[in-house]
Amino acid sequence: xxxxxxxxxxxxxxxxxxxxxxxxxxxxxxxxxxxxxxxxxxxxxxxxxxxxxxxxxxxxxxxxxxxxxxxxxxxxxxxxxxxxxxxxxxxxxxxxxxxxxxxxxxxxxxxxxxxxxxxxxxxxxxxxxxxxxxxxxxxxxxxxxxxxxxxxxxxxxxxxxxxxxxxxxxxxxxxxxxx
Amino acid sequence: xxxxxxxxxxxxxxxxxxxxxxxxxxxxxxxxxxxxxxxxxxxxxxxxxxxxxxxxxxxxxxxxxxxxxxxxxxxxxxxxxxxxxxxxxxxxxxxxxxxxxxxxxxxxxxxxxxxxxxxxxxxxxxxxxxxxxxxxxxxxxxxxxxxxxxxxxxxxxxxxxxxxxxxxxxxxxxxxxxx
Numbered sequence: 270x271x272x273x274x275x276x277x278x279x280x281x282x283x284x285x286x287x288x289x290x291x292x293x294x295x296x297x298x299x300x301x302x303x304x305x306x307x308x309x310x311x312x313x314x315x316x317x318x319x320x321x322x323x324x325x326x327x328x329x330x331x332x333x334x335x336x337x338x339x340x341x342x343x344x345x346x347x348x349x350x351x352x353x354x355x356x357x358x359x360x361x362x363x364x365x366x367x368x369x370x371x372x373x374x375x376x377x378x379x380x381x382x383x384x385x386x387x388x389x390x391x392x393x394x395x396x397x398x399x400x401x402x403x404x405x406x407x408x409x410x411x412x413x414x415x416x417x418x419x420x421x422x423x424x425x426x427x428x429x430x431x432x433x434x435x436x437x438x439x440x441x442x443x444x445x446x447x448x
Numbered sequence: 449x450x451x452x453x454x455x456x457x458x459x460x461x462x463x464x465x466x467x468x469x470x471x472x473x474x475x476x477x478x479x480x481x482x483x484x485x486x487x488x489x490x491x492x493x494x495x496x497x498x499x500x501x502x503x504x505x506x507x508x509x510x511x512x513x514x515x516x517x518x519x520x521x522x523x524x525x526x527x528x529x530x531x532x533x534x535x536x537x538x539x540x541x542x543x544x545x546x547x548x549x550x551x552x553x554x555x556x557x558x559x560x561x562x563x564x565x566x567x568x569x570x571x572x573x574x575x576x577x578x579x580x581x582x583x584x585x586x587x588x589x590x591x592x593x594x595x596x597x598x599x600x601x602x603x604x605x606x607x608x609x610x611x612x613x614x615x616x617x618x619x620x621x622x623x624x625x626x627x
Contacts, residue, residue, distance in 0.1 A: 341534040342542075342564040343527065355520040363521075376587055377563045380556030380580075385521040401559075405592045406585075408555055413584045 296369075296391050296424045299323055303369040303393070304425070306333040306346060307432055313338055317432045320346035320370040322354045322363065322387075329366070330354035346370060347378035351385055363387045371429040373400030373422070379408035383416050392422040393429030475548075475570050475603045478502055482548040482572065483604070485512040485525060486611055492517055496611045499525035499549040501533045501542065501566075508545070509533035525549060526557035530564055542566045550608040552579030552601070558587035562595050571601040572608030 271279070299321055306319025310333040322330040332349030336342065347370055354363050363385045371393040374382065379401040382390060390409055392402055401408045402420055409418040450458070478500055485498025489512040501509040511528030515521065526549055533542050542564045550572040553561065558580040561569060569588055571581055580587045581599055588597040 336540050340538050340540055341531065342540040342560060343522070343531055343534070344540070345563075348522065352520065352522055355522070359519050361515050361519055361521040361523070375559065375563060376593065377556060377559030380554065380559040380587075381521060384524075384554060384556045399593065406590070408559075408587075411585070414555065414578065 293424075296421060299328070299367075299369045300371070300391065300393055300425045300429075302328060302331075303371050304428055304432070306331050307371045307429070310334040310346070311432060311436055317436050318346045318370070318372045320350040320368065322350050323367045323369065324354075324358070324363075324365055329357045342377075345375065345378050347374055348381055351381050351387075355385070361385065367391060369424075372396050372433065373402045373404055374409075375399055376401045376406075376408060382409060382418060383414055386416045387418060389419045389421070391424050392420065393424055394426045394433065395422060472603075475600060478507070478546075478548045479550070479570065479572055479604045479608075481507060481510070482550050483607055483611070485510050486550045486608070489513040489525070490611060490615055496615050497525045497549070497551045499529040499547065501529050502546045502548065503533075503537070503542075503544055508536045521556075524554065524557050526553055527560055530560050530566075534564070540564065546570060548603075551575050551612065552581045552583055553588075554578055555580045555585075555587060561588060561597060562593055565595045566597060568598045569600070570603050571599065572603055573605045573612065574601060 302321045303319045306321060307317040310319060311317035315334045315337055318334040320332045321328045330350045330353035332346045332353065334346045335344040347368065354366060355361055366387050367389040368382060368387050369391045373392050373394065373396040390402065395404055397404050399405060403422065409420050481500045482498045485500060486496040489498060490496035494513045494516055497513040499511045500507045509529040509532035511525045511532065513525045514523040526547065533545060534540055545566050546568040547561060547566050548570045552571050552575040569581065574583055576583045578584060582601065588599050
């Protein structure tokens, strides 16, 4: 027979598991929406990266990569979404928001997230060559800055990676046809 | 009497000194303009930070801090100037530009500079608590990224610091009067 302490431990472990499953479901629900944004980038021949920002269980801002289309370095998915979220909330601080993005942020976007004091970031695929949420460096979680984010990575990473891979494969094919 | 080698060495040292003086004069000329931008921020009660971007010895973009006024995290001086420079040049790459800023850039602005592949950044005062061009970290010059900037610091740092100090002193006074 289990002791009282053992029963209590088991109960807490089950609750934690339940909580984790519930969180994962929420993460996937919003990452699905970030993927929809990435698809918009894909459709205009841009590297397919998408982002949504959630506040009180509602999407308040969306963004997708339009760097070549807009001819602006600031047209990354995250910057577009952060810009819209500031407009919506009327505040440069996004302290009660969660940001979802299909690819690990670059140094600029990670910097913007910290500057906006976003407390939580959910990432799809990692970007080993340039990512700044753990790959090259983790700007989102440096003790030296006045803000650190909680980071969840690898949410729906297969779907996020798949769209990227498809994009770059097609780009290579196009290039081969031209040359 | 000096040998031929010694004379040659002396000649080269003099040329280098001349070049340095000429560069310093250019740096100061444009930092003066960045300070003018910082003054615009000061005049609307914002932390006085200003920026200009120079291409072919011409200022193509200007920006100053408007974070509280615009209620946007993206309203930093450097981001405003980079955004304008992209519009002016019709390119997200600012590969032949020099960026002048009165205060060491934060992680977001340093990230934007690297993303825009700006080759040279001239900084006024350093920001020991949050700067990302050498103080906390040097995002402008990380070998792991695909772009590194040349960085010149301390140009007219007294004037740049003076405006900041004045701003924060007056802010404290205002607070004391209210409380």
